[in-house]
Amino acid sequence: MHRSYQPLKPVTNRYLQQRWDQDNFENHRRKVSSALPVVDTKGMRTPAHVQLKLKKLQLQDERLSIIDRDNRLLANKLADIVCSKGLVDHRNQYHLRSLNADKRREELLLVSRQNQAIYQRITSRQSEYRRQLWLDDWERVQRRRGDISRYPQGLGDKQVQRGKYRSLRKVKFAAVESSSEPSESCSNTDTGRET
Numbered sequence: 001m002h003r004s005y006q007p008l009k010p011v012t013n014r015y016l017q018q019r020w021d022q023d024n025f026e027n028h029r030r031k032v033s034s035a036l037p038v039v040d041t042k043g044m045r046t047p048a049h050v051q052l053k054l055k056k057l058q059l060q061d062e063r064l065s066i067i068d069r070d071n072r073l074l075a076n077k078l079a080d081i082v083c084s085k086g087l088v089d090h091r092n093q094y095h096l097r098s099l100n101a102d103k104r105r106e107e108l109l110l111v112s113r114q115n116q117a118i119y120q121r122i123t124s125r126q127s128e129y130r131r132q133l134w135l136d137d138w139e140r141v142q143r144r145r146g147d148i149s150r151y152p153q154g155l156g157d158k159q160v161q162r163g164k165y166r167s168l169r170k171v172k173f174a175a176v177e178s179s180s181e182p183s184e185s186c187s188n189t190d191t192g193r194e195t
Helices: 014-034 048-052 054-083 101-124 131-148 155-162
Strands: none
């Protein structure tokens, strides 16, 4: 092999030159592999709280604990079924009970007592209005209205009760003569006009 080796410079012994060049090359490769960089290009270290993810571990532990609890409950139920010789418990013998029924009952009693007290105060109170004075005043007003009215008061009510509406008679005026003097049948007092 040393005979086919071609060194860069002319040498007397090709074999030795090949060995020296090979040693130099291996030494160079060793130095390159063990060389440390001058510039730090590693980047930032990942923070521990990002790398560890404690919340994820906590959620996973909680999920596993829930699964374990469900498994235990299911195992207990299966053991009860095995020990019960096939009996089925299908009766629900419990009474519905509200947690705040007592408080609602007390509030209802309190409201009913307050309503009774208000009712007693209202019924025991005397009226401040004088109803008899109002009735006397109304009768007096009715009498005055009857005294000053031109037509009798009960006439319209009687007509409505009978169901007949009397039409007012049309007054026929005499024809006015061609003269400028008014006729005797039509006077100033009858028509209410002034000439």
